[in-house]
Amino acid sequence: MRVVVVGGGIAGVSAAWAFAAEPDGRPRGGVSVTLVEAEATLAHHTTGRSAAQLIENYGAQALRPLTTTSLPFFHEPPEGLTDAPLLTERALLTVGTVEQDEAIERTLAEGRLANPTITEIDGDEARRRAPLLAPTDGHRYVLEPESADIDVAGLHQAFVRGFRAAGGTIATVTRLDAARANGSGWRVETTTGPIDADIVVNAAGAWGDVVATAAGVEPVGLTPLRRTAFMVRSPWDHESAGWPLVADAEHTWYLKPDGAQFLCSPADETPSAPMDAKPEELDVAIAIERINSHTTLDIRTVASSWAGLRTFSPDRSMVLGPDPDHPGFVWCVGQGGTGIQTAPGAARCCASMALGEPLDERIDPGGLTVDRFR
Ligand SMILES: Cc1cc2nc3c(=O)[nH]c(=O)nc-3n(C[C@H](O)[C@H](O)[C@H](O)COP(=O)(O)OP(=O)(O)OC[C@H]3O[C@@H](n4cnc5c(N)ncnc54)[C@H](O)[C@@H]3O)c2cc1C
Structure with missing residues (x-):
């Protein structure tokens, strides 16, 4: 299976890792993932500008379990992803x-x-x-x-490291300009050439609706x-x-x-x-x-x-998982003010929804999938 992830902020790198690797960091096998980022460096936009705090009692109720289910990753990241602690008490x-x-x-x-x-x-x-x-x-x-300080650069780098170790490819200065459904998959047109994929993951932050429109998918009404x-x-x-x-x-x-x-x-x-x-x-x-x-x-x-x-969906919860009208188009947007603290849990939830795997029982998909806006 070929996956293209659009966006190299925290949402994109965490999703890329979750598609490429099992929760313990082992490569999934049979999945080839490419991350495309329009800028020359990853994390140039919102991810590089946060207050770097983890607050369990924060954000729309529907997304709070994503912070809770992220905690094991923060406290004990899979082997080889990072050498330093990701959280410091505050x-x-x-x-x-x-x-x-x-x-x-x-x-x-x-x-x-x-x-x-x-x-x-x-x-x-x-x-x-x-x-x-x-x-x-x-x-x-x-x-x-x-509550705690998050080492945001350390967390972002941990996902990049895990993604590369699982065989993932990162293409910077590569912007998705259009995507066309072709039979069972997608032809993704980028500034550095076309890529064929079975799944396109939209993790483009403030540009989430722009990317959806470029793929012929109905936008959700994101507000940066x-x-x-x-x-x-x-x-x-x-x-x-x-x-x-x-x-x-x-x-x-x-x-x-x-x-x-x-x-x-x-x-x-x-x-x-x-x-x-x-x-x-x-x-x-x-x-x-x-x-x-x-x-x-x-x-x-x-x-x-x-x-x-900080980019929000109309009900301020996240939008994760496949689009009902285009199942090969997977949403990973609307991170709002909690995109860093929810990244491990949200990415795993997004990949599981797309790959038909069971979700953590604390997560109610009804408050997260795009279906609630259609
Ligand atoms: C001041 C401030 C304080 C914050 N404090 C916290 C906090 O304490 N804790 C917390 O958890 N969160 C916090 N946040 C929110 C958090 O920073 C965001 O939720 C998170 O960074 C969003 O990540 P993202 O990957 O969705 O977006 P981004 O980091 O913006 O990444 C999106 C990427 O997609 C790329 N892209 C867009 N279109 C295309 C295209 N067509 N092709 C290729 N690439 C494309 C962009 O170049 C960009 O790099 C804060 C935010 C701000 C601004």
């Missing part, structure tokens, strides 16, 4: 003002379903863990202790939403490196330590065409104002800034 501290009581209750209720270690703590305990929090009255704090991030120096230098990620209960700002800096974001969601996203000064200014009003960080200068596109 708690998540959610802050709610008096007006955000409902959001805090929701965070707690949903959190306890995902992980019973999620708990409410008082202001003194919150400031002991995150000394940058401004002293305030009436605020509530929810701690998710088992721009999100801004920037780095500021920590007044506490390396002393703050182990503090939690701090986020407000209604997702209007967050920050997390990164060495002797903080990564900050206004948690913005501005609709965008698929493109190489750039940060807007106004979004950075909004984040600075919000963060300065809740913390003692007193941000005055920004060291660097960037933006990436």
